[in-house]
Amino acid sequence: MKKKILIASFDMEVGGVERSLISLLENFDYEQYDIDLMLYRHQGDFMSLVPNSPNLLPELPLYSTFRKSIGEVIKExxxxxxxxxxxxxxxxxLYQKINNLxxxxxxxxxxxxxxxLPILPRLNKEYDIAISYLWPHYxxxxxxxxxxxxxxxxxxYSVVETDKKQDLKIWKKFDHIVAVSEACKSSFLKRYCELEHKTKVIENITSPVFIRKMSNENVDNIMQRDKRFKxxxxxxxxxxxxxxxAVKALKILIExxxxxxVWYIVGYGGxxxxxxxxITKYNLKDHFILLGKKINPYPYLKVCDLYVQPSRYEGKAVTVTEAKILGRPILITNYSTAHSQIEKGFDGDICDLSxxxxxxxxxxxxxSKDVRERFKENLRNLDFSSKVELINLYELLKLT
Incomplete structure (x- = not known):
């Protein structure tokens, strides 16, 4: 008999976690598992990319309110x-003022x-396995x-501020905790060392074939026409x-x-x-260009001269793996999990986080064009398939 599995997440707005969830859903063995997908809100540009194989549960109105403003919630x-x-x-x-967050x-x-929590409804169905794919896991x-x-x-987890006591109460209700990298696991256990016995690593599932196919999609690509160093x-x-x-760094480079x-940004946010x-203050309108939200960022990624991740912190940036799959030279800042993504000097470079x-x-x-070419050559010889991650996933599911 097939195991009944629930996978829960927020929505399908454009983001790295959402892309990794789609890859996970695409690679599941549906002959062995019945999958229900619970999205708190049926919204986001990636909704059309959700495969048909999992059963998408109906939206529950109260859960859909989390990404809405307080005014919208009361108005509804x-x-x-x-x-x-x-x-x-x-x-x-109050907490921010007291702790200077x-x-x-x-x-x-x-x-x-x-x-x-007290006013949110429960699901009536019972599952063999329930997976909470995105924090918080209430x-x-x-x-x-x-x-x-x-x-x-x-x-x-070494750089995010939460109520540790409250968080620990929730973590203890899970049988297994999955980190997407060894560094991510290590930072988590520095904070919650008592959970080591139930924490393991399964890296993000990726689909190199899908990414390369999408990178060839015909889009109106301003970057393709730009002859500058992109x-x-x-x-x-x-x-x-x-x-x-990134904006401040580009100002210095231009000076x-x-x-x-020219520095292009694909994305949106607060x-x-x-x-x-x-951008206006530093007179960089022609050099720092916001492209906005893109359902398919891969044609832009394919033509850049350098992919840069200037993050203050990351778990494991999906976009860095995708840049590696497309053979782009990569520079990332030295956030605490950086060395789990890049082997400095081999498949990319890591700079000071400043x-x-x-x-x-x-x-x-x-x-150093020769260094960039060496990175590209090294990336061509790497295997980006997720066979090992899928084996680890199925082994974990068998334990349940």
Whole structure:
């Protein structure tokens, strides 16, 4: 008899976690498993890429409110949810002031779920295995009945601020915790050492054939027509991704005479206004170009001269793996999990996590065409298939 599995996540907006989820769903063995997919909100440009094989459960209205504003939630008549969101916001503001937090987003998300939990409905169906694919994991922990529960980790826990005591209560409700890299696992266990016995690594499932096929899609590609030295970053416009530092680094490069350098950004996010203000302030409108959200970023990735990930922190950046699959020279900042993604000097370079570090890293690779070509040659000889990850996944599912 097939095992019944639930996989839960937020929505299918454009992002690395969502792309990895699609790859996971595409590669599942549906002859062995019946998969239900629970998305809290049936929204996002990647909805059309969700394969037909999993059964997409109906949207539950209360869960769809998490990515909406408090005003929208109250206007739609979900008054108790609105109150819980206000409580979470007030709690986060106080916590941020007391602890002088720079980035309270993770704490606020955690508080939203904590205060909303009593009024959220349960799923009636019982599963053999329930997988929570994206933090915070309250839904699978408290609202799903399953013989075994698995939670995924996609971020670097050494740099995010949460209520550790509250988080630990949720983690303890899972039988297994899956980190997407060894470095991601290590940073998690530094904070939650008591969970080592249930934590293991399964890297993101990727599909090189799909990525290469999509990179050949015919799009109106401004980058293809640009003859300058093209840097590309694919990321949310957020503090974590360091796009503000990228703008400041490019300003320095232009001042140093690298006037044929252009930096393109594929992505969207809450820091867009701030980024645009920086671009205007430094007079970089012709050199730092926001391309916005792209369902298919691969034609842009295929033609860049250098892929740069200027992040402040990452779990394991899906976009870096995708750049490797397409054979692009890569520069990433030295966030704590960087060495799990790049072998410095072999398939890319790692620079200091600072504006000056980004500048120095780009200067070096701009001036060293032979190094860029060596990276490309080395990448051609690497195997990016996910056979090992799939074996590890199925072995984990057998344990449940």
């Amino acid at each position: 008549g979900y008054y108790m949810m609105g109150i819980s969101r206000i409580l979470a916001k007030v709690n986060t503001s 720079e980035e309270p987003g993770y704490y606020q998300m955690q508080a939203m779920w904590k205060y909303s 839904f699978v922990a408290d609202k799903v009945k399953a013989k075994k529960k698995i939670a995924w980790i996609h971020t670097d 840097i590309l970053t694919i990321a949310r416009l957020s503090h974590a991704k360091g796009i503000d530092n 140093r005479g690298y006037k044929d350098v 820091d867009e206004c701030q980024i645009k203000e920086l 504006i000056d570090g980004i500048v120095a890293g780009i200067e070096h690779l701009y001036d």
